[in-house]
Amino acid sequence: MTKQSLVSVRDLHIGAITDSGREVEIIKGVNFEIAPGEIVALIGESGSGKTTIALSLMGHARPGCSIHAGTIRLGEHDVTAMSERRRADIRGTEVSYVPQSAAAAFNPSKRIMDQVIEVTAIHNLPNRSGAEARAVELFRALALPSPETIGQRYPHQVSGGQLQRLSAAMALIGDPKLVIFDEPTTALDVTTQIEVLRAFRSVMEKSDMAGVYVTHDLAVVAQIADRIIVLKGGEIQEEGTTEQIVNAPRHPYTKELLAAFDPVPHEAIATADGPDRAPLLEVDRLSAGYGSMRGGEPTAKILDDISFTLERGRNLGVVGESGSGKSTLARAIAGILPPYRGEVLVNGVALPASLGQRSKEQLRQAQIVFQLADTALNPAQPIETILGRPLTFYHGIKGRAREKRVIELLDMVQLPAALRHRLPMELSGGQKQRVNLARALGAEPQLILCDEITSALDTVVAAAILELLKELQRELSLSYMFISHDLSTVEAICDDVLVMYKGEIVERLPAATMSTEAQHPYSKLLVSSVPKLDTGWLAGLEQDPELIARFANR
Amino acid sequence: MSASLATWILVAQRLAIALLTLVIVSFAVFFATEMLPGDVAQILLGQAATPEAVAGLREAMGLDEPALLRFLGWMRGLVSGDFGTSYVNDMPVAELIGDRLINSLRLAGVTTAVSVPVSLVLGIGAAMWRGSFFDRTVSILTISVISVPEFMVATLAVLIFAVWLGWLPALSYGADTGSLAAMLKAYAMPVISLSFVISAQMIRMTRAAVIETINTPYVEMALLKGAGRVRMVLVHALPNALGPIANAVALSLSYLVGGVIIVETIFNYPGVAKLMVDAVATRDLPLIQSCAMIFCVSYLTLITLADLMAILSNPRLRR
Numbered sequence: 023m024t025k026q027s028l029v030s031v032r033d034l035h036i037g038a039i040t041d042s043g044r045e046v047e048i049i050k051g052v053n054f055e056i057a058p059g060e061i062v063a064l065i066g067e068s069g070s071g072k073t074t075i076a077l078s079l080m081g082h083a084r085p086g087c088s089i090h091a092g093t094i095r096l097g098e099h100d101v102t103a104m105s106e107r108r109r110a111d112i113r114g115t116e117v118s119y120v121p122q123s124a125a126a127a128f129n130p131s132k133r134i135m136d137q138v139i140e141v142t143a144i145h146n147l148p149n150r151s152g153a154e155a156r157a158v159e160l161f162r163a164l165a166l167p168s169p170e171t172i173g174q175r176y177p178h179q180v181s182g183g184q185l186q187r188l189s190a191a192m193a194l195i196g197d198p199k200l201v202i203f204d205e206p207t208t209a210l211d212v213t214t215q216i217e218v219l220r221a222f223r224s225v226m227e228k229s230d231m232a233g234v235y236v237t238h239d240l241a242v243v244a245q246i247a248d249r250i251i252v253l254k255g256g257e258i259q260e261e262g263t264t265e266q267i268v269n270a271p272r273h274p275y276t277k278e279l280l281a282a283f284d285p286v287p288h289e290a291i292a293t294a295d296g297p298d299r300a301p302l303l304e305v306d307r308l309s310a311g312y313g314s315m316r317g318g319e320p321t322a323k324i325l326d327d328i329s330f331t332l333e334r335g336r337n338l339g340v341v342g343e344s345g346s347g348k349s350t351l352a353r354a355i356a357g358i359l360p361p362y363r364g365e366v367l368v369n370g371v372a373l374p375a376s377l378g379q380r381s382k383e384q385l386r387q388a389q390i391v392f393q394l395a396d397t398a399l400n401p402a403q404p405i406e407t408i409l410g411r412p413l414t415f416y417h418g419i420k421g422r423a424r425e426k427r428v429i430e431l432l433d434m435v436q437l438p439a440a441l442r443h444r445l446p447m448e449l450s451g452g453q454k455q456r457v458n459l460a461r462a463l464g465a466e467p468q469l470i471l472c473d474e475i476t477s478a479l480d481t482v483v484a485a486a487i488l489e490l491l492k493e494l495q496r497e498l499s500l501s502y503m504f505i506s507h508d509l510s511t512v513e514a515i516c517d518d519v520l521v522m523y524k525g526e527i528v529e530r531l532p533a534a535t536m537s538t539e540a541q542h543p544y545s546k547l548l549v550s551s552v553p554k555l556d557t558g559w560l561a562g563l564e565q566d567p568e569l570i571a572r573f574a575n576r
Numbered sequence: 577m578s579a580s581l582a583t584w585i586l587v588a589q590r591l592a593i594a595l596l597t598l599v600i601v602s603f604a605v606f607f608a609t610e611m612l613p614g615d616v617a618q619i620l621l622g623q624a625a626t627p628e629a630v631a632g633l634r635e636a637m638g639l640d641e642p643a644l645l646r647f648l649g650w651m652r653g654l655v656s657g658d659f660g661t662s663y664v665n666d667m668p669v670a671e672l673i674g675d676r677l678i679n680s681l682r683l684a685g686v687t688t689a690v691s692v693p694v695s696l697v698l699g700i701g702a703a704m705w706r707g708s709f710f711d712r713t714v715s716i717l718t719i720s721v722i723s724v725p726e727f728m729v730a731t732l733a734v735l736i737f738a739v740w741l742g743w744l745p746a747l748s749y750g751a752d753t754g755s756l757a758a759m760l761k762a763y764a765m766p767v768i769s770l771s772f773v774i775s776a777q778m779i780r781m782t783r784a785a786v787i788e789t790i791n792t793p794y795v796e797m798a799l800l801k802g803a804g805r806v807r808m809v810l811v812h813a814l815p816n817a818l819g820p821i822a823n824a825v826a827l828s829l830s831y832l833v834g835g836v837i838i839v840e841t842i843f844n845y846p847g848v849a850k851l852m853v854d855a856v857a858t859r860d861l862p863l864i865q866s867c868a869m870i871f872c873v874s875y876l877t878l879i880t881l882a883d884l885m886a887i888l889s890n891p892r893l894r895r
Contacts, residue, residue, distance in 0.1 A: 077800075118801070119801075121797055127794050127796075140798070178891075
């Protein structure tokens with residue numbers, strides 16, 4: 023080797039104790055090197071061990087995990103052989119960490135500046151005012167607004183995208199040789215993600231720091247990494263330069279990841295097509311909000327004057343950034359949050375505003391599927407009970423017939439019948455989401471409101487769920503209202519798309535032509551912000567600064 | 577400063593709630609004591625009294641008036657500092673309670689001064705070195721202390737220190753309290769017994785609250801910035817655990833005013849709790865009501881203080 027590498031990981035094995043007390047190996051002999059100044063991406067689905075490996079570079083293993091064998095060398099330090107005391111000495115100064123959720127990683131009760139420059143206090147670096155000046159410099163380099171004063175605020179007083187950049191400043195303040203980015207943009211809106219990625223890139227380019235970028239998003243990694251390591255099940259599948267992995271993947275798993283990224287354009291199902299297609303769902307001048315009612319209006323108005331129709335057998339996508347009112351719309355239609363104005367009509371019949379006043383039949387027609395199957399499924403009930411409940415409630419099916427129908431439902435979502443005796447926690451994320459969907463199908467609805475149902479899933483699993491949704495639609499002539507912040511997911515399943523911004527519909531357009539024919543400036547900004555699998559995309563991206571100032575909540 | 581105004585509004589709301597609770601409680605106290613079985617006039621005059629004499633006494637004591645009127649009169653008295661007159665010995669209730677309350681508060685004060693710092697240090701320490709020998713020792717001891725009833729602790733203490741070793745006086749009240757050493761001696765046993773009872777709860781709650789905040793991402797972040805264990809716990813975890821800890825401490829301390837009857841009895845300590853039990857035995861309604869109100873007020877004060885602390889330690893509200 024001609025050049026001395028900064029990091030070298032040799033035959034790394036990390037074990038974990040499961041909830042049942044069994045010991046399993048989650049990292050099975052991983053080898054890689056990082057050169058000084060190089061940015062290496064660790065990519066893989068959840069459970070692939072990417073975060074575990076990244077944290078082990080700091081000598082840290084989450085509770086229940088421990089490094090079993092192998093060596094990790096960082097500069098002149100042997101991280102695996104060091105005492106915990108010595109490891110603490112290099113954290114923050116030699117190697118630092120940018121967390122996935124900056125909102126959770128900032129202490130809510132301390133000012134931002136104190137947390138950003140805490141590294142200097144911990145390591146007894148001299149000169150507090152010097153550290154503050156350096157922090158302000160970093161804030162400026164990371165394009166944060168009012169860099170001189172933002173440090174005086176508390177974490178809850180700045181936006182998510184700003185916090186993520188502040189956490190990067192916190193990682194860079196100690197001038198480390200290696201920075202670990204742990205999915206730092208996953209929790210952000212696409213329009214915000216761009217600015218954060220840009221800020222990271224420009225800071226990393228100017229310094230000679232090396233980086234490890236952990237993510238599941240190939241398109242993001244293509245913008246920022248020099249080299250990509252593809253992980254699955256705690257083993258390296260493929261390693262290569264970013265260009266090579268993106269354009270000429272060799273390993274089948276990498277190909278699968280790339281394939282999941284390209285959406286298959288959706289084709290409308292051809293049932294009873296015709297001009298006189300009756301609307302299934304009509305929403306007329308709907309307004310809803312939270313808080314106490316004053317003069318017939320709630321204190322926090324979320325949705326304002328929403329009107330649209332959804333025809334039978336067609337799918338409607340709802341896109342927009344977080345806080346735009348997408349989920350509130352689903353909740354208002356379902357009656358969980360009664361709208362204070364406007365009407366919801368299903369098959370031309372107006373529904374009572376609140377859930378409690380709707381008849382069983384009206385409830386049955388529209389079912390909602392929530393984003394997190396983990397919290398939507400009762401952890402104490404076996405799958406059979408969870409799926410059996412709507413059968414008894416809506417259709418009065420009991421006993422043997424109910425069991426038969428539960429097996430049918432499981433079969434519909436392509437799960438084995440034996441699964442019905444298990445508890446939700448014994449299922450994988452994708453399986454849980456299928457059960458969540460099966461529960462809605464149990465009611466035999468005409469309309470399913472899908473609230474970000476693929477957002478928490480890995481790309482490959484999410485693609486399979488979308489396939490399942492399409493298949494179910496063909497068999498059961500369902501309609502979906504599909505809420506997502508991910509435009510490519512919406513493109514893959516919807517016929518029409520509503521673009522929402524701050525509780526209003528700014529545009530309605532066909533999904534197929536969304537990326538080319540968006541008219542409203544916000545839709546344009548949204549479309550142009552979706553990362554592309556092209557290493558030059560971010561560098562070549564030009565967005566109208568006026569547009570950004572108007573719409574992007576950065 | 578509209579933000580800090582919002583905080584004060586919240587504080588004012590909390591105080592208003594405390595006041596409202598107090599009114600409701602006083603209502604409950606008054607009518608609950610009204611429902612105590614037995615007629616005061618009958619008990620005072622004995623079984624041989626003629627019905628006419630009983631009726632006469634009832635009238636003289638104002639017991640024949642409607643309960644609601646008497647409640648309002650009692651409330652008016654409370655607000656102006658008049659606690660009424662004891663049925664049994666015709667002395668003002670305020671006078672009867674006065675010395676006793678000071679005794680109780682003194683015992684509570686000494687116990688608080690001893691047990692709160694010890695509990696916080698033990699609880700935070702156990703959380704800081706979770707799973708260590710120290711943590712396990714503290715856990716086992718607190719569980720043992722919780723499961724042993726206080727009369728057991730107190731009786732054992734008397735047996736060992738007063739009877740067997742002869743180091744400490746068995747009775748605290750009336751013992752020689754001239755010098756500091758003598759005072760410490762006199763208070764040692766009741767304070768130890770009470771501390772045992774209330775500390776266990778505080779230690780366990782403090783440990784749980786701190787451990788919960790240790791498991792948050794921002795404490796892991798501090799670890800990844802190179803912070804040591806002490807810094808992680810004291811700087812990052814503890815400030816965010818103050819609310820629950822303050823509540824645990826308040827709940828435990830509230831026990832010191834009203835719940836100490838057993839300890840007061842064993843050490844023959846003339847506090848308010850003992851006074852109230854005696855009052856129940858003699859159906860001395862004004863005295864019972866006043867004692868109950870004292871317990872309620874001290875309890876409410878402690879809980880309100882804890883809530884205010886939780887509000888003020890939250891930066892989302894403080895700013």
